[in-house]
Amino acid sequence: MAQGGTIIAGVAGRYASALFDLAKEAGSLEAVEGDLKRFDALVAGSPDLARLVTSPAFSAEEQERGVAAVLAKAGIGGLAANFIRLVASKRRLFAVRDMVRAYSALVAREKGIVHAEVTLAEEPSQKALDEIKAAVKAVAGGEIALDVKIDPAILGGLIVKLGSRMVDASLRYKLNSIRFAMKEVG
Known part of the structure; x- marks a missing residue:
């Protein structure tokens, strides 16, 4: 678990904790946080992307393709992009915005x-x-x-x-x- 046994509940917390541990190990906490926040802003600003992220009507493959295109267009790469694509492939994209908030909370706690x-x-x-x-x-x-x-x-x-x-x-x-x-x- 991230940061000395920090407990974060739910799917979003587990994914965010795993990403936090990976980003910390790679020394890219802030870079990943910035990319995640950019993706979150894209979702918040686009009803179509929000529908893709939250709707169970789309298959995992459709979500993966759509998210990959958005990530490429936005110039989001590296660990954050791999994480978002993984979340889509596991059919957990509906919780990605909560994951972003949980990750940001872990980074803030790490920084005091x-x-x-x-x-x-x-x-x-x-x-x-x-x-x-x-x-x-x-x-x-x-x-x-x-x-x-x-x-x-x-x-x-x-x-x-x-x-x-x-x-x-x-x-x-x-x-x-x-x-x-x-x-x-x-």
Whole structure:
């Protein structure tokens, strides 16, 4: 298993762990991650490719041929391309996007990077984003990868998820707390 017994569940985790071990041995963790992310972006940006990847209607051979053509056109080669073709041949292409995310998580862990998710009501300014990143970095005690999501439903404030911890400082949460307290009184 990758990284000192890291346990990642499911098909995606097993494939990602195996690829991580191979890429680490080859000294190409970042190169493989970059190629995988490029392929993932292609899948996200093309409904036809997404259908090829997720639909059980296509045979393994059809998926292999289609993926090989996309990889060649995109200039994705080496370990990442071999991995994606293997996944297609084993009829596991439906999980390739989860495999990419799991692989990226393993690379981040290897580098000591902690993943944090911040949800805001609106797009933050660069200054606000820098302040949030600095505050989360101080709590995490190391390098962080910040994933910013916009959700107008929280009305204001922010929600921060760091590992298994979550801080909800949203206006929606505060209003719900007040509403609940008012019901208790009356």
